[in-house]
Amino acid sequence: MAHFTKATSVKDWLNQRMAIEKVEKVMASEYWIPKNINFLWAMGMVLAITFALLLVSGIFLLMYYQPHVNTAFDSVNFTIMREVDYGWLWRHVHGVAASVVFLVIYIHMFTGIYYGSYKKGREMIWISGMLLFVTFSAEAFSGYMLPWGQMSYWAGMVITNIFSLGDLHLDGLVEWIRGDYVPGQAFLNRFFMLHALLLPLAIMGLIGLHFAALRIPHVNNQDGEEIDFDVEAKKYLSGDKAGSKVIRFANDFMSKDLMVVGIFLIFFFYLVFFHYGFALDPVNFDPADPLKTPAHIYPEWYFLWSYEILRPFSVNIGLVAFGFAQVIFMLLPWLDRSPNAVPASRRGAFSVWFWVLLADMITLTAMGKLPPEGIFSTIGLVAALLFIALWVVLPFITKNEKKA
């Protein structure tokens, strides 16, 4: 058994039992971060803060929300928005954060792609990140069902229909997911459970996994430099802070994280109070009406690119393309055959690939919302084909990449 002595302080008492000093070193003061990283590396912290905002505002909303098809709409739009003090504030924070979190996730992902941060020991960071993306998507979709507005109902109908898998006609599967032939009480109840319990639990577990995956490889840096963390840490600890290539996570890097978070929060609260329409879709302020199909059914903006990969094709081909789009990002660390973990700007053809992918996904996003008519459907089709082509050529263009 371990040996315990009479504690000299609370800290000592805890230290004997939980090695808090050691933990503090491993997690904060001697968790070494490269110095040459820019504000894009603060996006992870911005995501963590936004998730915290979602969690806290969600807890307040849960106190008044009623998961029943007859009362859900009014519990949100009347009780929370009008009756409860600051209920409107929690709802706006929750709705806007749910949308903004995806903007930051996309920035975070594209940062990873640009700097090649999914290679050389960082594969697990990438995979846990992609799992976070998938669970976040499910979380956002299930949350969208809860106000039981027109878009909740009809998007719920359209998206769950996808699981019939076209000509496979798996209608039984769709019914099993919905708990009914059409979205109804069973459907609302289970999405409530997913949104308020199971998926947040999974997200918290995955954030833990993501952070754990980061600890050993350390984060990448903006010059693709291979840093010997032990040597540089010694330099830092011996007092040559300016000469060392690394900094402490706390407080060195955290102070920069916090600065970025501060600026982000100004932008975030501006959206919450003065520009929320993009996040709280007007159509969803009409109560669900199973007899009245809305003129335009579209998902939230962050799903539009994958929706547009589904839409331009015939049902079966569309589903295959859609499935492809869902898993392909996960495989990036293996589809990119180059050993270079350096910024895309130094990687020749990959640099072109990166910017074309970004432009293509923005194009898909725009076409996913526009009515699929005339020129828009042509552009959508081309963009969807280009998306697939980009991933097919990736291994070939990276295989011949010169050592950077």
Next chain:
Amino acid sequence: MKNKEPLILVIVVAFTLLTYWLVEPYAHSQMHKHVDSQNFAYADLPAITKTGNVENGKLLVTGAAACTGCHSIAKENLPAGMDAVTAAGAYGVNPPDLSEAGAVYDAKFLADLIKNPAHALKVEHKFDAAKGQMHPMASFAGAGGDLDQEVADMVAYMQSIAVKPSEVTPKMAFENACGRCHAVKYEKWTQIGEKPSFKLEKDSLTFDVKVLEYQEHLTKYMGKLPPDLSMYYRSRNEHFLSTFIENPQAHLEGTAMPRVGVTADAAHKVIEYLADSADTKRHERSSVGMNVIIFAVVFAIFALLWKKQVWRDLH
């Protein structure tokens, strides 16, 4: 090492704004029919050329034109002949009280309405006298004198008893122009009036039954039950509401909803009423918003100073 952060920031912001512009302003401009406001000028209706005589107008409204046979004028102690439900049974909808009609409706519109309701209300596709489809509000064909003079007299009379246009409240505007067809349950409004808070559940249910009976008649008359407008201020935008009120046909061709003919000012009040229902906390939102933004700015400044201090010996 050059500082690349400003360039990176510009790139991130530029792509974000581009995406935003594409999925919001641009996509919506392509998805919805654009209807321009005509500023409630009602240019299709003829101007009133005669100066109205209030006294004569009163005689006509309560006499020869028989307006009060169907409409109450509470302000003048002229009660309705029937209660709302019975009236809806007779006409399909309860003819509104005319006390404030002179302030809520446009004068040109009132004049045209009296002469030819289906025309003024833009529901001639439903009511074609030639085919025997009579509008429930009878047209006034004249009481023997000059028709235009008589109509001008009645309009003048209605304006004389109504409040000043500036005194029209949002609630008044809504109840007059929309309340007979649309419920707004978040404001406790039903088509037969505001639902009182009853002590006994029995009384509450009796009231609800009356509302349901009224709605049955209304549904038969309109072809469908007009929607509850509680959340329409958020599910539609102000421009839509304003142009829809001005001319429902411009948005929904063939719709049964009449052009109600309110003045620009009254339309504004109606929209304010809808905003009070659907976006009740909008004033609180802007004031709290300003404070929170100020707090966020102060927080960011302190975070910036802290970062500067920590990084002083890292460079």
